[in-house]
Amino acid sequence: MQTFSSKIRVSYSDTDQMGFVHHSNYLKYYETGRWNLFRQLGMPYKRIEQEGFLLPVVDVQIQYLKPAFYDEVLTIETSLIQFKGVKLAVGFKLFNEDHELINTATIILAFISKHSRKPCKPPTALVKLYKEHLQTDLQIV
Amino acid sequence: MQTFSSKIRVSYSDTDQMGFVHHSNYLKYYETGRWNLFRQLGMPYKRIEQEGFLLPVVDVQIQYLKPAFYDEVLTIETSLIQFKGVKLAVGFKLFNEDHELINTATIILAFISKHSRKPCKPPTALVKLYKEHLQTDLQIV
Amino acid sequence: MQTFSSKIRVSYSDTDQMGFVHHSNYLKYYETGRWNLFRQLGMPYKRIEQEGFLLPVVDVQIQYLKPAFYDEVLTIETSLIQFKGVKLAVGFKLFNEDHELINTATIILAFISKHSRKPCKPPTALVKLYKEHLQTDLQIV
Amino acid sequence: MQTFSSKIRVSYSDTDQMGFVHHSNYLKYYETGRWNLFRQLGMPYKRIEQEGFLLPVVDVQIQYLKPAFYDEVLTIETSLIQFKGVKLAVGFKLFNEDHELINTATIILAFISKHSRKPCKPPTALVKLYKEHLQTDLQIV
Numbered sequence: 001m002q003t004f005s006s007k008i009r010v011s012y013s014d015t016d017q018m019g020f021v022h023h024s025n026y027l028k029y030y031e032t033g034r035w036n037l038f039r040q041l042g043m044p045y046k047r048i049e050q051e052g053f054l055l056p057v058v059d060v061q062i063q064y065l066k067p068a069f070y071d072e073v074l075t076i077e078t079s080l081i082q083f084k085g086v087k088l089a090v091g092f093k094l095f096n097e098d099h100e101l102i103n104t105a106t107i108i109l110a111f112i113s114k115h116s117r118k119p120c121k122p123p124t125a126l127v128k129l130y131k132e133h134l135q136t137d138l139q140i141v
Numbered sequence: 142m143q144t145f146s147s148k149i150r151v152s153y154s155d156t157d158q159m160g161f162v163h164h165s166n167y168l169k170y171y172e173t174g175r176w177n178l179f180r181q182l183g184m185p186y187k188r189i190e191q192e193g194f195l196l197p198v199v200d201v202q203i204q205y206l207k208p209a210f211y212d213e214v215l216t217i218e219t220s221l222i223q224f225k226g227v228k229l230a231v232g233f234k235l236f237n238e239d240h241e242l243i244n245t246a247t248i249i250l251a252f253i254s255k256h257s258r259k260p261c262k263p264p265t266a267l268v269k270l271y272k273e274h275l276q277t278d279l280q281i282v
Numbered sequence: 283m284q285t286f287s288s289k290i291r292v293s294y295s296d297t298d299q300m301g302f303v304h305h306s307n308y309l310k311y312y313e314t315g316r317w318n319l320f321r322q323l324g325m326p327y328k329r330i331e332q333e334g335f336l337l338p339v340v341d342v343q344i345q346y347l348k349p350a351f352y353d354e355v356l357t358i359e360t361s362l363i364q365f366k367g368v369k370l371a372v373g374f375k376l377f378n379e380d381h382e383l384i385n386t387a388t389i390i391l392a393f394i395s396k397h398s399r400k401p402c403k404p405p406t407a408l409v410k411l412y413k414e415h416l417q418t419d420l421q422i423v
Numbered sequence: 424m425q426t427f428s429s430k431i432r433v434s435y436s437d438t439d440q441m442g443f444v445h446h447s448n449y450l451k452y453y454e455t456g457r458w459n460l461f462r463q464l465g466m467p468y469k470r471i472e473q474e475g476f477l478l479p480v481v482d483v484q485i486q487y488l489k490p491a492f493y494d495e496v497l498t499i500e501t502s503l504i505q506f507k508g509v510k511l512a513v514g515f516k517l518f519n520e521d522h523e524l525i526n527t528a529t530i531i532l533a534f535i536s537k538h539s540r541k542p543c544k545p546p547t548a549l550v551k552l553y554k555e556h557l558q559t560d561l562q563i564v
Contacts, residue, residue: 166447195441201446205483208479
């Protein structure tokens with residue numbers, strides 16, 4: 001399984017009065033990570049919406065191992081784990097500037113039709129693109 | 142000019158590492174204040190959107206006088222200042238639990254059509270409702 | 283196990299362009315839910331910090347069953363599942379105005395010392411308070 | 424007056440159900456813009472805090488000219504307008520990918536001591552740095 005790496009810098013507004021990044025913001029970082037990956041693969045999430053799909057989150061598992069701090073440049077490693085029916089599972093690892101693993105997550109998204117708001121198969125072009133570009137052990141079940 | 146009073150409690154996620162409420166969150170508090178006022182008047186903002194209007198913010202002026210802190214219950218005083226053409230000006234005062242004025246703002250919103258995304262006159266029912274309910278010096282220019 | 287119920291209203295800023303509440307905001311709702319419960323029990327989280335403790339989140343599991351929408355009044359059911367060593371597990375169920383279960387979560391928090399930033403036992407008064415007030419099957423392991 | 428240019432990409436979580444960037448998020452973009460400028464000048468805001476200062480916002484004026492959309496790469500032009508006593512005024516212009524001016528702002532910040540939480544003169548090194556690096560019409564009053 002290939003992983004895609006991207007970086008984000010922690011904003012001041014991401015911190016809370018503990019002096020840590022507030023735990024809700026990791027979901028925003030991971031969202032940035034996966035859309036960076038989609039863009040890299042030639043299928044920006046914006047285009048997926050333009051083609052009539054939405055891809056909401058349906059399941060989240062996060063482990064907070066160490067805190068993140070203001071102004072740190074964090075590295076997000078994003079891996080496509082599995083396409084299965086209408087669902088896409090994505091794995092994330094987050095590293096700080098000292099290369100310490102500070103957070104891990106698995107997030108499952110589901111394709112729905114923008115118009116019917118019902119679950120639907122992912123765009124064929126997208127699945128094809130992933131298979132070609134990744135040449136990985138990505139499972140299309 | 143009548144003012145409408147509502148309360149919000151500061152969330153932990155609203156704070157930043159200074160230990161204060163992050164300055165961007167006051168805009169969320171004032172948004173809550175004005176939609177509370179609209180709801181009170183019998184015209185929830187939700188219905189305004191359902192009837193085909195949007196009411197984006199076009200101008201903001203905020204003075205930060207004192208910080209706000211986690212868990213404080215803040216009082217938002219909201220006043221409709223003026224309807225003028227497609228625009229609505231709203232004034233805000235924010236008080237802490239010691240009744241100290243900690244923040245003031247004037248926010249201007251503009252009615253636009255949900256479909257054309259162009260400026261448009263506010264819903265007649267809304268203007269009428271305000272005039273009746275407020276019986277104030279609200280200016281409809 | 284007793285559950286504690288509290289309500290929040292979905293803010294406009296909580297929505298995203300799908301028209302749903304953005305998935306990161308559920309963590310804010312659940313934070314509100316558990317601090318409402320702590321306040322109800324006579325030990326506001328604010329006091330816990332004042333007494334030298336912090337209670338960061340270390341593990342999150344969320345299932346998104348149905349979307350939430352702007353202006354809905356959601357009911358958060360919060361249950362203390364387990365105190366174990368330095369950790370506290372809390373369960374959440376979120377219901378919409380039609381009494382539909384739209385989201386569930388289990389969140390684990392860990393007590394750390396505000397000064398050393400190291401894990402530490404929870405305040406004795408807090409554990410005692412929970413046992414007295416809840417008279418539940420809350421497990422103190 | 425020199426301006427400093429930096430870029431940000433609009434996150435999905437920055438949008439609201441109008442399909443626009445929520446108006447509160449511009450304050451986050453401008454915060455990123457000014458700390459990018461400070462970092463460029465060799466005085467990251469992080470170091471300012473480490474040296475015992477805080478720099479909260481005390482006044483905001485924003486004009487929203489056109490909306491911003493998901494995934495756009497926006498250009499923030501940041502200008503230091505004036506140091507005056509304990510205050511720093513910063514000007515901002517925000518451009519979309521079509522080089523249209525979509526938002527302008529003036530934000531005033533005030534130096535306070537991290538310990539006393541009282542207003543204080545800015546760090547001498549910071550003022551010196553700006554004068555040297557900018558060689559501009561920056562006013563130190």
